[in-house]
Amino acid sequence: xxxxxxxxxxxxSGAVMAERFASVxxxxxxxxxxxxxxxxxxYDFKNEHGIVVHQYGPHxxxxxxxxxxxxxxxxxxxxxxxxxxxxxxxxxxxxxxFNLNTLxxxxxxxxxxxxxxxxxxxxxxxxxxxxLKLKQSEHDTLRALGQLVYDKFFVNYTVKQWGCKxxxxxxEVTARVPVVISRDNRYFHDHYQAIPSQGYTPMxxxxxxxxxxxxELNCNAVARLRLDAGSGAIYFDGERFDGKIIFTGMLDALxxxxxxxxxxxxxKFKYETLPVEYYQPATTVNYPNEEAFTRxxxxxxxxxxxxAHTTIVKEYPQDFDRLDPEKNVPxxxxxTDQNQASHQRxxxxxxxxxxxxxxxxxxxxxxxxxxxxxxxxxxxxxxxATDL
Ligand code: UDP
Numbered sequence: 370x371x372x373x374x375x376x377x378x379x380x381x382s383g384a385v386m387a388e389r390f391a392s393v394x395x396x397x398x399x400x401x402x403x404x405x406x407x408x409x410x411x412y413d414f415k416n417e418h419g420i421v422v423h424q425y426g427p428h429x430x431x432x433x434x435x436x437x438x439x440x441x442x443x444x445x446x447x448x449x450x451x452x453x454x455x456x457x458x459x460x461x462x463x464x465x466x467f468n469l470n471t472l473x474x475x476x477x478x479x480x481x482x483x484x485x486x487x488x489x490x491x492x493x494x495x496x497x498x499x500x501l502k503l504k505q506s507e508h509d510t511l512r513a514l515g516q517l518v519y520d521k522f523f524v525n526y527t528v529k530q531w532g533c534k535x536x537x538x539x540x541e542v543t544a545r546v547p548v549v550i551s552r553d554n555r556y557f558h559d560h561y562q563a564i565p566s567q568g569y570t571p572m573x574x575x576x577x578x579x580x581x582x583x584x585e586l587n588c589n590a591v592a593r594l595r596l597d598a599g600s601g602a603i604y605f606d607g608e609r610f611d612g613k614i615i616f617t618g619m620l621d622a623l624x625x626x627x628x629x630x631x632x633x634x635x636x637k638f639k640y641e642t643l644p645v646e647y648y649q650p651a652t653t654v655n656y657p658n659e660e661a662f663t664r665x666x667x668x669x670x671x672x673x674x675x676x677a678h679t680t681i682v683k684e685y686p687q688d689f690d691r692l693d694p695e696k697n698v699p700x701x702x703x704x705t706d707q708n709q710a711s712h713q714r715x716x717x718x719x720x721x722x723x724x725x726x727x728x729x730x731x732x733x734x735x736x737x738x739x740x741x742x743x744x745x746x747x748x749x750x751x752x753x754a755t756d757l
Contacts, residue, residue: 370583372399375605377590378617380409381739382729384576385440385746386615391581394754396612398582401590403618407577410700411569411739418642418676420668421568425698426638426684427653427666430564431557432740438561440747444575447563448672452556454664456655458521464554465655466497466546467518475517487511488550497547501540518548526657530686531634531703539704542736556653559740564671591622598721610724613753617729619699620715622691628714631734633689633699642680649681661685702734709734726753 373396376387383400384407390396406412410425429452432438456465463474469488472481487510492498500523503515519535523543527535535543546556555562565572577584594614595604603610616623621631639662652670656662662683669679690696702708712734719727728749730737737745 370397370399372397372583373612374398374615375590375610375612376400376615376617377594378402378409378729378731379404379407379573379577379584380617380729381411381742382617382732382746383409383615384573385743386617386728386750387582388576388579389747389750389754390613391579393750396581400577400582400584401588401593402584402586403589405586406570407584407586408570408573411573413568413570415568416642416680418678418680419674420642420676420678420680421672421674422640422668422680423569423666423682424638425700426636426682427668427671428569428739429557429562429652429671430739431559431562432738432743433559433561434740434744436747437740437743440743441565441572445565445567445572448566449562450564450671451562452653453554453651454556454653454655455649455651456522456657458657462650462654465522466549466556467500467522468549468554469552470554472514484510484514488514488548492550494550495553496550498550499540499544499547501535501543503548515548522655522657526655526663529661529663531701532686532688537705539706542704545736566672568672591618594623596623596722596725598718601721601723603722603724612724614722614725616719616725616727617732619731620712620719620727620734624715624718628718629711630691631712631715632703632708634701634703635687635689635696635698636700637685637687637695639683639685640680641683642678644678646677646679648679699731702730702736704736 374390376383376398379400379402387398387400390398411428413421413423416422454465455462463471469485472485491511500519504519506512506515523535531538593606603614648667653664653666655664662685665681665683667679667681687696689699719725728745729742
């Protein structure tokens with residue numbers, strides 16, 4: 370079958386595009402995936418104890434985007450799940466995001482009460498205050514609180530995760546986990562919070578099962594594409610390809626690093642299966658300070674299963690290195706102005722090719738959540754499907 374559309378990457382962005390082109394536009398779609406499985410970093414599987422394990426670290430779905438929720442609900446049933454995280458600070462497990470309950474856990478009762486009412490007066494009930502903002506409060510007590518939260522919860526975690534302090538990375542990054550002026554211990558506050566009831570992989574299988582879609586795994590798409598900047602033509606397996614190419618991989622790799630490598634952070638995951646029913650009291654416990662890892666996630670809390678064993682994962686952040694098999698998975702774009710400018714240069718190169726469309730966390734070099742990736746793909750399909 371000669372494809373009408375080539376999609377590079379079978380994560381959320383690629384899978385949504387493939388599904389839409391196949392089922393709405395009735396196009397033949399060839400999906401090229403470099404890994405041995407679909408689903409991108411959401412890939413999960415059931416281990417020998419029946420525990421659904423996320424191979425690339427915890428993925429907790431949440432969205433307030435009605436369209437995204439309705440779209441994905443065509444491909445899966447859901448298990449309602451609201452993520453809660455504890456942070457291990459001074460030997461105690463306390464709720465994260467930092468909220469009024471965390472305040473109670475760290476301060477004597479009267480002092481906690483006094484600070485809570487200052488927070489409510491200053492920001493309002495249910496407000497979300499980025500740590501870098503709280504740390505600059507003009508109010509002495511609140512500024513001291515901001516400093517304490519920064520010191521105990523943020524600075525060392527961020528240095529581990531990003532190799533730099535919170536001030537040296539885009540403020541959006543730490544603003545993902547604001548101080549919350551409420552007693553809500555949930556990590557996310559979106560309207561929909563749930564996990565595909567059989568796991569993410571079966572949901573991706575359902576998305577990609579359309580008869581118009583062919584998926585090729587273990588395939589180096591970049592090596593099979595040739596982009597000719599002079600003519601604006603793209604060649605696939607040596608032949609000119611005039612259909613649409615949807616690219617969700619790394620743009621620096623696509624252009625053979627001509628404008629340098631884009632920095633990413635990678636992770637090393639250490640999985641352990643232990644002969645105990647449960648290891649910890651919440652799905653995720655963050656370790657901001659002493660340990661080399663940032664967090665431990667216990668999968669049984671996400672999709673419950675009866676087993677005498679439990680599986681956990683520890684995350685060790687590290688620099689990305691495309692030539693080192695231990696470090697060559699690019700999990701996070703490193704969000705600095707300089708890196709975004711470098712990415713822009715690659716983005717301009719893409720614009721020379723009328724039939725090349727790039728999207729997703731890697732290609733856009735953005736810290737998207739899963740629902741952002743789906744929403745962007747749905748929007749891109751609407752935009753580019755009009756000229757079919
Ligand atoms: N963060 C932190 N301490 C924590 C949790 C988060 O300093 O206990 C900061 C850190 O910089 C992290 C960012 O907030 O990279 C975003 O955290 P999030 O949990 O959203 O990261 P993800 O789950 O995407 O890795």
